[in-house]
Amino acid sequence: MNQLGSIIFLIAIFLFSTFLNWYVFQAVKTLTFGLEGERMKQIVAVSYWLIFGGISIWLVITFLRIFQMGEINVQTQTALNVFLTVMVTQLVCVVFLFGEDIVRNVQAGVTYLVNGSNGFSFPERMRWVSGIALVVAMIPFSSFIYGVTKGKHNFKVHREIIYFDDLPDAFDGFTITQISDIHSGSFTNYDAVQKGIDLAIDQKSDLFVFTGDLVNHKAEEIDPMLDQFKKIKAPYGQFSILGNHDYGDYVSWSTKEAKEANFLKLKNQHKKLGYRLLLDENVVIEKDGQTIQLLGVENWGLGFKAKGDLEKALANTAASDFKILLSHDPSHWDEEVKKNMNKVHLTLSGHTHGMQFGIETPIIRWSPVQYRYPNWAGLAEENGRYLYVNRGFGFHAFSGRVGIWPEITVIELRKTVSSME
Incomplete structure (x- = not known):
């Protein structure tokens, strides 16, 4: 892979990872609506982005090392393990959230056609959907943890x-x-x-x-x-x-x-x-x-x-x-x-x-x-x-x-x- 191709690849990986982080954060944010105090909500949000944003940056640094060394070693495998585990887990969560977004958009469209712009508001996310999304996403998460520790x-x-x-x-x-x-x-x-x-x-x-x-x-x-x-x-x-x-x-x-x-x-x-x-x-x-x-x-x-x-x-x-x-x-x-x-x-x-x-x-x-x-x-x-x-x-x-x-x-x-x- 030439230098320009490497740069494009790294940018694409970072943007895709960030997109998944943002989408899953919508479920986390929905589930924290009930938390008392704005400070607790801020702590959850900051902690989330420090962890998952950090993983995205770690992944980019890992690929830079791979491109420089020309090989994948035991150390770089660790970052790839974490990324794949997180990515597959997030993708499962996104499937539920995306399905809910389709329903929300249909509801919004029908409401607008019936009532016009008067009193129109976009439907909020349902907490139970976000909860199911995160719970179901634990299945691939657990599977990947097993795969890395025992499955291989x-x-x-x-x-x-x-x-x-x-x-x-x-x-x-x-x-x-x-x-x-x-x-x-x-x-x-x-x-x-x-x-x-x-x-x-x-x-x-x-x-x-x-x-x-x-x-x-x-x-x-x-x-x-x-x-x-x-x-x-x-x-x-x-x-x-x-x-x-x-x-x-x-x-x-x-x-x-x-x-x-x-x-x-x-x-x-x-x-x-x-x-x-x-x-x-x-x-x-x-x-x-x-x-x-x-x-x-x-x-x-x-x-x-x-x-x-x-x-x-x-x-x-x-x-x-x-x-x-x-x-x-x-x-x-x-x-x-x-x-x-x-x-x-x-x-x-x-x-x-x-x-x-x-x-x-x-x-x-x-x-x-x-x-x-x-x-x-x-x-x-x-x-x-x-x-x-x-x-x-x-x-x-x-x-x-x-x-x-x-x-x-x-x-x-x-x-x-x-x-x-």
Whole structure:
């Protein structure tokens, strides 16, 4: 982002935050009408603006630091956590207040049409509406507090059984554990991380794969957890790929050589973890004399680094081969993989994190990220080609998770049983 763009962004953030502060203050002001004494009302008003105006200024200062450093660190994450918690809480409150404003304007219009300007007055806000708005707004507030303190470590195992007509018989029941988006630079509670690692180990899958974004920016971020993650083992090996954050593109480097050295170290970190890093290539997984092809590409993302070379990864594979692809960004599946004449049976991705915020119930499934990624979490299928999008192991920018919990995926491959058998 250039300097002018940064200034415009900061002004927009400050104005939007101030607007929300002002709108919610209308509810606070309405509820303080009953307070005795003007001084008490002034104390409430001054306290409100000192707190929420201060948060708006803190946010602007935080973004200035991010622009200067070129990265988001643990300290700047705190301000982003506070801002997102306050913003979502305020937006819920504003929905009620805005609805009331529509009703008040309709009432005012009808009154004016009936009585004209004589004795006309704009309807005042109703205290009970302001009270409900603030009470309901406590639901997202509490959810975000939980998400920041506990939710980001609330690891969940998601299991999928996927059936294929042409799966080699030896691989019927073959299991794969997948994790993605560790974002190691965001973690500070290594005991909580170990709980997620233990869950992955406990699955005792045949194969383990990691689908990118080992770090936020720098290879050294994984150093404190190398010994923890290297304990994940599988009989048929551990394989990994790169994500968009692994290239060091989102941080300022003193020299081009420093960035290149970091990237070399990052690739070596995979080796230290015991992961075979696949860089636009494929390997053969053999079981009982039969084989499947495991492919891995460098990052390819619509709107992100599009470096991965699918054709190179498919080299020396036949259309009849059963193929599993590791590709960090699910947009790659939409744009290239599912259209390729050389069929890839299953693609495993991550990247979206489910935006770390949303609702997933048997009835409702929603996250803001769905407006950017049609396939943002879980299983998708088209013409017998499957995509699974992992919700991510870690977190970034917003150091919390609300409704979209960190995930360990277990995929079981099964051979379709013919109806004639």
